[in-house]
Amino acid sequence: MSLQNITYTDKKDTRSGFGVGIYEAGKENPNVVALCADLIGSLKLEKFIENFPERFVQTGIAEANMIGIAAGLTIGGKIPVATTFANFGTGRVYDQIRQSVAYSDKNVKICCSHAGLTLGEDGATHQILEDIGLMKMLPHMTVVVPCDYNQTRLATKAIIERHGPTYLRFGRPVWPIFTPAEDETFQIGKAQFLSQGSDVTIIACGHLVWHAVLAGQELEKRGISVELINMHTIKPLDVDAILQSVKKTGCVVTAEEHQMAGGLGESVASVLSQQYLAPLEMVAVKDTFGESGTPDQLLEKYGLMPKDIIAAVEKVMARK
Amino acid sequence: MQIAELKDTATQVRRDIVRMVHQCKSGHPGGSLGCADFLTALYFEIMKVDTNFKMDGVGEDLFFLSNGHISPLFYSVLARRGYFDVKELGTFRHINSRLQGHPTTHEGLPGIRIASGSLGQGISVAIGAALTKKLNGDDKTVFVLTGDGELQEGQIWEALLFAAAKKVDNLIVTVDWNDAQIDGSTQHVCDLGDLKAKFTAFGWDVLEMKGNVMDEVVFTLTEAQLRTKKGKPVAILMRTEMGFGVDYMMGTHKWHGSAPNDEQLAKAMAQLKETLGDY
Numbered sequence: 001m002s003l004q005n006i007t008y009t010d011k012k013d014t015r016s017g018f019g020v021g022i023y024e025a026g027k028e029n030p031n032v033v034a035l036c037a038d039l040i041g042s043l044k045l046e047k048f049i050e051n052f053p054e055r056f057v058q059t060g061i062a063e064a065n066m067i068g069i070a071a072g073l074t075i076g077g078k079i080p081v082a083t084t085f086a087n088f089g090t091g092r093v094y095d096q097i098r099q100s101v102a103y104s105d106k107n108v109k110i111c112c113s114h115a116g117l118t119l120g121e122d123g124a125t126h127q128i129l130e131d132i133g134l135m136k137m138l139p140h141m142t143v144v145v146p147c148d149y150n151q152t153r154l155a156t157k158a159i160i161e162r163h164g165p166t167y168l169r170f171g172r173p174v175w176p177i178f179t180p181a182e183d184e185t186f187q188i189g190k191a192q193f194l195s196q197g198s199d200v201t202i203i204a205c206g207h208l209v210w211h212a213v214l215a216g217q218e219l220e221k222r223g224i225s226v227e228l229i230n231m232h233t234i235k236p237l238d239v240d241a242i243l244q245s246v247k248k249t250g251c252v253v254t255a256e257e258h259q260m261a262g263g264l265g266e267s268v269a270s271v272l273s274q275q276y277l278a279p280l281e282m283v284a285v286k287d288t289f290g291e292s293g294t295p296d297q298l299l300e301k302y303g304l305m306p307k308d309i310i311a312a313v314e315k316v317m318a319r320k
Numbered sequence: 321m322q323i324a325e326l327k328d329t330a331t332q333v334r335r336d337i338v339r340m341v342h343q344c345k346s347g348h349p350g351g352s353l354g355c356a357d358f359l360t361a362l363y364f365e366i367m368k369v370d371t372n373f374k375m376d377g378v379g380e381d382l383f384f385l386s387n388g389h390i391s392p393l394f395y396s397v398l399a400r401r402g403y404f405d406v407k408e409l410g411t412f413r414h415i416n417s418r419l420q421g422h423p424t425t426h427e428g429l430p431g432i433r434i435a436s437g438s439l440g441q442g443i444s445v446a447i448g449a450a451l452t453k454k455l456n457g458d459d460k461t462v463f464v465l466t467g468d469g470e471l472q473e474g475q476i477w478e479a480l481l482f483a484a485a486k487k488v489d490n491l492i493v494t495v496d497w498n499d500a501q502i503d504g505s506t507q508h509v510c511d512l513g514d515l516k517a518k519f520t521a522f523g524w525d526v527l528e529m530k531g532n533v534m535d536e537v538v539f540t541l542t543e544a545q546l547r548t549k550k551g552k553p554v555a556i557l558m559r560t561e562m563g564f565g566v567d568y569m570m571g572t573h574k575w576h577g578s579a580p581n582d583e584q585l586a587k588a589m590a591q592l593k594e595t596l597g598d599y
């Protein structure tokens with residue numbers, strides 16, 4: 001299975017995939033309740049609200065209260081989906097999530113847009129790059145980072161069907177759609193192999209999966225056999241998939257739109273250091289805040305482009 | 321339950337509280353003792369509950385403890401009401417116990433529906449449960465207790481604003497207004513000002529009561545229930561005395577979070593009649 005056949009069909013924002021997904025989930029399951037803290041348009045909730053107005057809770061700009069209300073809604077069987085920007089839905093309300101959701105084992109879905117650098121011009125106040133780390137550290141928490149519009153729609157429906165506190169991370173920019181609209185291989189906690197290879201394993205999540213595809217296509221042209229894994233679920237991590245691949249390739253590159261500390265790369269590093277030593281290079285933001293700019297300018301400046309993944313592959317293969 | 325019976329039950333609950341914090345040499349007796357009349361009245365007279373515990377509580381009145389540090393009181397009342405064996409009260413704050421320092425659902429203790437301890441979160445949770453009752457067509461009421469020092473948390477005011485704006489009128493919030501917190505009086509630490517005016521300005525229907533006078537507690541809670549489903553959330557500003565029932569624990573914030581020694585335990589036991597049998 002080569003990467004050369006992977007191409008995109010269209011471009012849409014992942015948050016729009018969430019908007020469709022929550023509408024469909026709401027249609028199928030009368031217990032789904034959406035909450036939002038004054039960002040309906042940004043979260044693409046219009047269709048859900050139009051169709052199920054009694055199942056929408058507008059909290060106003062009060063995220064802590066929103067998380068608490070979501071926890072309470074579960075008592076009596078509702079499936080609350082609390083939505084806002086990733087910065088306000090994780091870091092701002094960490095203790096509320098820790099105590100009222102995770103420790104209390106409440107079936108709350110925290111679904112956040114505008115994660116990472118690619119929200120663009122709003123700048124570093126809004127560009128959270130620590131949210132995966134914050135959420136994955138909480139016991140009981142599932143963390144899912146889908147890679148495109150189609151996968152975000154499927155992930156939204158999947159996390160709602162699956163019991164347990166969950167963080168779903170997606171974003172703002174229009175982005176290539178390269179996964180199928182219906183995809184039986186998509187399962188929470190199960191890595192997806194986009195190619196089989198023997199020289200290097202690339203493990204990516206979110207928007208950076210597309211950049212990894214582009215990087216992998218170029219590397220294949222250069223004769224390097226790439227095994228590309230879409231690790232859409234950061235927790236629970238598909239450890240078997242990582243070990244199975246690295247035992248074949250002997251080295252790994254991770255790629256994500258997140259701080260190096262606390263991200264997917266660190267989760268992979270933990271597996272490798274404890275279970276199968278192999279060289280690892282991480283493509284991620286290196287202990288810095290972002291800034292204003294277009295998504296492409298920011299991804300370029302902070303080293304998250306396909307060329308950065310290629311450079312990391314060259315480096316890691318030299319370390320084998 | 322007759323008022324005399326409720327008073328006897330509250331006295332036994334107070335004995336339980338002091339004995340629990342004594343045996344583990346930690347915990348929060350002051351606020352627990354102060355709210356003993358309130359929580360006894362709520363569970364033994366006011367709320368319709370099923371002690372065969374189900375997390376969803378459909379068709380039941382629900383109670384949430386936001387000021388989770390008064391867990392000795394919560395555990396004693398739940399055990400005395402029949403949620404679990406009173407013998408288990410002796411495990412409070414011990415390793416491998418379901419009776420954690422602060423309440424949690426994590427250990428599966430019947431009667432607990434949310435973890436609390438980090439302050440300021442309970443009213444929001446109660447609002448969520450109240451909204452679910454409305455969505456489910458469940459006409460029962462959701463109660464929540466918060467401390468007064470706890471009102472210094474910002475999330476409280478987010479919740480108060482929301483509940484009035486969205487007419488969450490199947491909700492009764494009681495504030496344990498004992499004027500004391502860890503670092504001293506609430507006036508000294510960060511004055512709450514005119515609480516009645518604040519709640520009223522936020523759009524709540526506000527009642528006041530003396531929280532250590534049992535017949536007044538029962539009367540006011542009954543009145544509060546009558547005021548639900550009328551378009552406004554209901555607040556009860558409950559004046560209590562921290563440490564009520566044990567003379568040397570009253571009139572000071574010193575017993576907010578410290579446990580009595582053997583001698584002090586004996587003195588407290590002499591003031592609290594064993595009415596239902598110690599655990």
